[in-house]
Amino acid sequence: MKALRFLTAGSVDDGKSTLIGRLLFDGQAILADQLDTLERRAAGRPIDLSLLTDGLEAEREQGITIDVAYRYFATKTRKFIIADAPGHEQYTRNMVTAAAGSDAAVVLVDITKLDLTQDEVVLLPQTRRHSLLAQLLRVPSLVFAVNKIDALADPGAGFAKVKAALDKFAAAAGLNVAATVPVSALRGDNVTQPLDAAWWTGESLLQVLERLPTSTERTDAPLSLPVQYVQKDAYQSAGTGFQPRVLWGRIAHGAVKAGDTIEVLPSRQTAVVAEVRLAGEVVGSAQAGDSAGLVLDRQLDVSRGDWIVTPGSASQTKHFPATLAWLDTEAAKPGRKYWVRHGNRWVQARISAIDSVLDIHTLQPQDAHELPVNAIGRVQMEVQHELPVEPFADNRVGGALIVVDPASHRTSGALLVDVQPATSDEAW
Template structure:
């Protein structure tokens, strides 16, 4: 079974790092010297499992996660790659980075932070925000882990009330929730072993993770390959009289084989694929998810940032609608110029207009003239040169752009292209 890439998300101090430490500890994925160090630091007290992921000195000093930490472990049935994302609002951009390539998101909910005396439990803003970002970034599976269940005198009632609140939120937001499970990351309850309790007979968190599917790129689709590197071949192709070049990149969707006709964007020149290569060797074909090199039957002006597509299938645009997750402390404003990266190409861009901002509490769009930090809004973008953008729901590569501030060089936002209106002035 393919390795599962998942991230832990949620509010600060919800126990994300401790949960990962528990998974590593119970699966015996901790090196002996690491364990010795933790035991010496604990000095007879229970070891702090969060230190297995909080590796930066600033993280250990402040007791929070700042950067994304990746860890690996395996069970008898599956391998896992974990991304420990920070919960603090200041580092939401790091959570977006981790979510972009994940197969699943485990959103932790600290039950001790919620007011269980109210008829309806109010979820924390970061729980909502991280769940919505995971959905926007097309993370296939979302798992809610209600943590610190051992701290309640009546855990069954508390779990039921929080699960009801999560179910209501998920239904309103259209979240595809794979499971909601109770856990205690500190004690290890229902993390790797099922909870020994008369009120819970469901799966442990690890059992849920072992059955989740991995995301897969669309193979039965037109070819879409962003060119990352152009390599000049070391030999002259026999019978052609020219020294071929190999156009390398990771196939976003579709498949390619020798003999296929392709189109290069933005030049719109066409050629026939003479060879397909992987890891320096000629292969019959390559498909979505593969890093491949194409040798064409004739010389074309192709450089890093161009796209290789099936002829007539890609539409280029200089303006488009998109969802913008804003990550910069300086608000996004219409008319301001930014750099955006699409595939492997950088172009100048500006926000034409901000149509609305999402209220994460009511899940309703609100009028807005700017987007503050951590806001999610719907915008109209204009780029300096035409780009072959696709709706993000259909193509995670062709439909995603990174926004960078030209003055500070900070990653300011993530753009997710939406299906475009079919009006005369706004069509592709």
């Protein structure tokens, strides 16, 4: 079974790092010297499992997670790659980075932070924000882990209330929730072993993770390959009659084989594929997810940032609507110029209009003239040169762009193309 890449998310101090530490500890994925260090630091007290992921000195000093930490462990049935994402609002960009390549998101909910005396439990803003971001970034599966149930006198009743609030939120937001499970990351309840309680007969968190599917790229779609690197061969190809260049890139969707006709964007020149290579070896074909090299039957002007597609399958545009997750402390405003990266190409861009901002509490769009930090809004984008963008729902590569501030070089936002845009030749 393919390794599952998942991230932990949620509000600050919900226990994300401790949960990962528990998975590593119970899964015997901790080296002996690491365990010795933790035991010495504990000095007879319970081991602080969060230190297994909080690797930066600033993280250990402040007791918070700042950067994304990746850890690996395996069970008898599956391998896992875990991303521990920060919970603080100011580090939301790190959470977005972790979510972009994940197969699942485990959103922790600290039950001790919620008012269980209310008829309807009110969820924390970061719980809602991280869940919505995971949905926007097309993370296939979402798991809610209700943490710290060991701190309640009646954990069954408390969990039932929180689950009802999560179910209502998920239904309103259209979230694909694979499971909602109670856990105690500190004590280990229902993390790797099922909970021994009359009020819970469901799976443990690990059992849920072991059955979740991994994301797969579409192989039945037209070819889409962003060129990352152009390599000049040191020999002359007998089939082409010239010293060929190999056009390398990771196939976003579709498949390619020798003899296929391809189109290069933005030039719209066409050629026939003479060879397909994987890891330097000539192969019969390659498909979505493969890092492939293509040798064409004739020399074309192709460089990093171009796209190789099935002829006629992709349109190019300078204008498109998108969902923008804004990550910069300086608000996003219409008219200001930014750099955007699409695939492996950088172009200048600007926000021509902000249509709305999402209220994460009501899940309703609100009128807005700017997007503050951590806001999620719908915008209209203009780029200086035509790009072959696609709806993000169809293509996670062709439908995603990052926004960079040209002065500070900070990553300012994540753009997700909403719908198939119309081709436009208007001037920049």
